[in-house]
Amino acid sequence: MTDDKVKRRLTTVLCADVHGYSRLMEADEAGTMEALRRCRAAIARLVERHDGRIVNTWGDAVIAEFASVVEAVQCAVEIQQEISDQDSAAPQANPMRFRIGINLGDVMVDGTNIYGDGVNIASRLQELADPGGIVISSSVYDQVHNKLSVGFDCLGQRPLKNIAPLTSYRVTLGGRTAGQASIPIEENRTPSQTARAPRMDDRREPSSSTNAVSDWLAKLPRPIAVALTVSAFLIMINLFSGGHKIWFHWPVAVILFGAALRMVLGRRPEQDRR
Incomplete structure (x- = not known):
């Protein structure tokens, strides 16, 4: 083994940057720099x-690495919460919002710096995150999905610049992006038990709405009512199985056209008899 052999290690990389940093600097340079500090x-x-380490900070970006995947995700959630709390304490016209991406992967080590796909993927995942949100790779999800009391929305395989598409997940809590509420580590609770458990008040409200919709459908001609019900079902499947790719409009258009055509053809015999 030679001295110039590249050193590698498996690590969890957290990449964060400020959403709309150039716009914030253009609006208020001094205020933006103070908020960034x-x-x-x-x-x-x-x-x-x-127990993480800041690897680099250039421009508005922050790169950090962690030995523990769970600690990295928990740290990201607390970062978003801390920044949100700062904005609440001192409201600003242009609040600063960070986007965070986290990846578990192999990196090359050069002194205190790290390089390679492990870092690049974290950076690309950060670009997929909403302002104030967190996106993680599937390698991170596999390690933390049953160790943190947060929810995870699968984003599917998104194209990433200069990187092969990979499956990613958005971190959520009760239907909201992470960073809007404090999230403790809980070993014995699953995301579905914590993030998606409906309250009693939430269970009561849909009943009256459902009855109103049922009454309204009952008043419509049967072909139209059936077409609308099937169309709503297809729309829900599309939204819950991956709303980033819209496909429901084609089958819905065919169904509605068929229902309308059936109504028109059904009326013609009556008109002929008259």
Whole structure:
């Protein structure tokens, strides 16, 4: 083994950057720089608390690595919560929002810096995140989905710049993106038990709405009512199975056209008899 052999290790990489940083700088350079310094101080404190290490900070970006995948995701959630709390305490016209991507992968080590696909994938996942949100790779999801009391929305295989498409997940809590509420680590609770459990009040409201919809459908001609019901079912399947790819409009258009055509043809015999 030679001294110049590239050193590698498996690590969890967290990549964060500010959404709309150029726009914020154009609107208020001094205020944006002060907010960025404040957010970076909070990020550094939380990374250290979760036994991570800040690898690099250039421009508005922050790269950190963690030995524990669970600690990395928990740190990301607390970062978004901390920044959200800062904005709530001192409301601003242009609040600063970070997007975070996390990946577990192999990296090349050069002194204190890390390089390679493990870092690049985390950076690309961060670009998929909503402002104030977190997106993780499937390798991270496999390690944490049953260890954190958060929900995960599968985003499917999204195209990533200069990287082969890979499956990613958005971190959620009760239908909201992570960062809007504190999320403790809980070993014995699953995402479905915590993030998606409906409250009693939520269970009562749909009943009256369902009755109203049923009454309205009952008043429509049967072909139209059936077509609308099937169309709504297809739309729900599309939204819950992957709303990023819209396909329901074609079958819905055919169904509605068929129902309308049946109504027209059904009326012609009556008109002929008259």
